[in-house]
Amino acid sequence: MPSDRALQPPKEKDAAEGVPLVNLRVESTLTPLLGEFRGRPARDRAALARAMAGLSRLFLDHRPFLQDFEINPLIVLAAGAGVRAVDVRAVRR
Numbered sequence: 001m002p003s004d005r006a007l008q009p010p011k012e013k014d015a016a017e018g019v020p021l022v023n024l025r026v027e028s029t030l031t032p033l034l035g036e037f038r039g040r041p042a043r044d045r046a047a048l049a050r051a052m053a054g055l056s057r058l059f060l061d062h063r064p065f066l067q068d069f070e071i072n073p074l075i076v077l078a079a080g081a082g083v084r085a086v087d088v089r090a091v092r093r
Contacts, residue, residue, distance in 0.1 A: 034076065043076040047083045067091045 034043040051074060059069045068091040075084045 041078040067093045
């Protein structure tokens with residue numbers, strides 16, 4: 001895998017095809033958190049991929065105007081239920 005993978009915006013189709021969302025280190029950290037655990041259903045991995053891709057596109061499209069863009073936390077719900085952004089912060093240039 002190219003070392004610059006983490007610098008490229010993630011693509012939705014990558015997650016659907018099993019390609020790591022960002023890079024191997026992040027993927028190995030996320031995988032246990034997104035799967036089934038102690039009776040809890042698996043998380044909505046497709047929605048996470050869509051959110052990451054969409055937010056990356058949003059930031060890149062508005063980069064001349066934005067210095068920083070942060071969502072914390074982004075809650076990944078059960079499979080099929082999507083994601084929820086609790087707090088969003090955009091810093092203008």
